[in-house]
Amino acid sequence: MDKLITVVGLGPGDPGMLPLQVWELLNGGLPVYLRTEVHPTVDWLKQKGVKFSSMDHHYDHATTFEEVYSNIAQEILEVAEQTPVVYGVPGHPMVAEDSVRRVLELAAARGIPTRVIPAMSFIDALSATLGIDPCKGLHIVDALRLDVQQPDPLVGTIVTQIYDRMTAGETKLSIMDHYPDEHMITVVRAAGVPKEERVQRIPLYELDRLDWIDHLTSLYIEPLTKGSEHQKFNQPEIQNTEGSFPLDPLIEVMVTLREENGCPWDREQTHKSLKPYLIEETYEVLEALEQGQMYKICEELGDLLLQIVFHAQIASENKQFNMNDVVQSITEKMIRRHPHVFGSTRVEDSQEVLVNWDKIKTQEQGAQANEQPYLSGVPRALPALLRAQKVQSKAARIGFDWPDYTGAVDKVKEELQEVLQEIGTGCTEALSEEVGDLLFAVVNLARLLKIEAEDALSLTTNKFIQRFYYIEQKASDAGKKLTELTLEQMDLWWEEAKILKKQEK
Structure with missing residues (x-):
């Protein structure tokens, strides 16, 4: 039997929207593989006795979506080497389906023929639900790729793949770069699926407060109204010129x-x-x-x-x-x-610019500068991490510095040992001093690695807050207060938050 991979779409979720040609292929006696069985149409296929193999097991073992789709494509190609196969995916095979792209690429490389049988996509269902005409302007971005894809405030924008509230939170923060916090958006779950479709119009800042967001959720961002202050802000032609403001x-x-x-x-x-x-x-x-x-x-x-x-x-x-x-x-x-x-x-x-800057500053201050200690120019009111890095940088300008970061690494290890030795003495004052020395050494290492210590610690603090927020959400979903959780349960959800964040990258 000739080799052939037939990729079919299952539609947005309403079995009534399943194309006849797809239905015939699913019942045609060939091996059928579905990317996922977590889809409303698949429940109906089970009722009708359609036999298939699910690829959901790949989600349990891979750490990123890219790895999942690669593994799925490899398995489909292995089957196709032996027999013609039908591969089914939600919606339209060519709309927001990376696994299909992988299958087609690998099949082309191995000389295996393919054909794609289209179906209604979630974009079609969304357009019907929202009453919008894509031909009048519609921009589509992936919530998991907002670092490289951006919404277009001048036209309506659909954001896909908002899998959960954590993704919704990340999406909200990203698109707030382009819209006011109170800009109205429409959140749609299971578009076009009878009894499951849900639509809610809310301000942007409330996006991650919805507790019914799941893998069938997308959102529609209305275009900014003509002449709005934020639209003016985003218009490249309204750039400030000298003396304009x-x-x-x-x-x-x-x-x-x-x-x-x-x-x-x-x-x-x-x-x-x-x-x-x-x-x-x-x-x-x-x-x-x-x-x-x-x-x-x-x-x-x-x-x-x-x-x-x-x-x-x-x-x-x-x-x-x-x-x-x-x-x-x-x-x-x-x-x-x-x-x-x-x-x-x-x-x-x-570096020479900074050296000249200090020389000129000294000349400007005249005799007064000669009477002041060299490091006195660093403001005492700065946050401690920032002040430490400023002091170290200024000392480095006159050559008081490690040749490279390795010396700073050794210093961190030395200071850590001194902290550990001091812990058992019971002297809080001495321990505080040693912890301070350790922090100062870590800041120096960051400086030599071209990292702003203040920014790095702030980023980590925000990461902690986001993961703890996930624990709060899970506790709320379980009907529990934070104080009722065990440490083991919190640790489990903490690790889940880390995995979800890693999958988004």
């Missing part, structure tokens, strides 16, 4: 707020009273930068700029300086400290 309007608002008939709260503020707000706004900018949300970064930078204007206005009222002096001062400083750009100085690399 002067500070004068913001300064005038601040002047009005501080006048006699202005805002009582704003009029009461001083440099000292505003310090907490300056710190808060700075951290909110850092958080937005860490999340990579351009919309939020723009907003938070504006809030931080307001604090700068606020302080400048208070100083102006006291006849000390104004916003023009602030801008002029930093402009002149940047020109002075970049003689390799605005002058004739030559530099070989960025």
